[in-house]
Amino acid sequence: MKYKLLPHEEWNRLLEVMPMHLIPAPEAATVAIAEDDDGEIQGVLFLQLQLHMEPLVIRDSHVSFKRLQQTLHNAIADQKGLCYFAFTDNPAVARMAEICGMEPVPVQVYRKEIR
Numbered sequence: 001m002k003y004k005l006l007p008h009e010e011w012n013r014l015l016e017v018m019p020m021h022l023i024p025a026p027e028a029a030t031v032a033i034a035e036d037d038d039g040e041i042q043g044v045l046f047l048q049l050q051l052h053m054e055p056l057v058i059r060d061s062h063v064s065f066k067r068l069q070q071t072l073h074n075a076i077a078d079q080k081g082l083c084y085f086a087f088t089d090n091p092a093v094a095r096m097a098e099i100c101g102m103e104p105v106p107v108q109v110y111r112k113e114i115r
Helices: 008-016 065-076 091-099
Strands: 002-005 029-035 041-048
Antiparallel strands (some): 002 029
């Protein structure tokens, strides 16, 4: 296997192995591929930017999380198909996100820091 980053101008090759709706925007992602000896893609892994809301700081009880969230949402509302996330281990913040229409996602999140 040969492993390499796939240049943006060759991303149409990804359609050989996956549907278009799973391919992130090349402006916000990089993709590593594994090619066999015939140059066929046998593996794909993306590294992509994901929008997420944090940190949250509320210093006055009159501040509305919902209005803060709506302000951010409205700023990107014309980007159909774009997703954003809220990561929290605080049940109160989780409830606020749900009240704003955000859905809990049953995933495990892993982290790696570049040192």
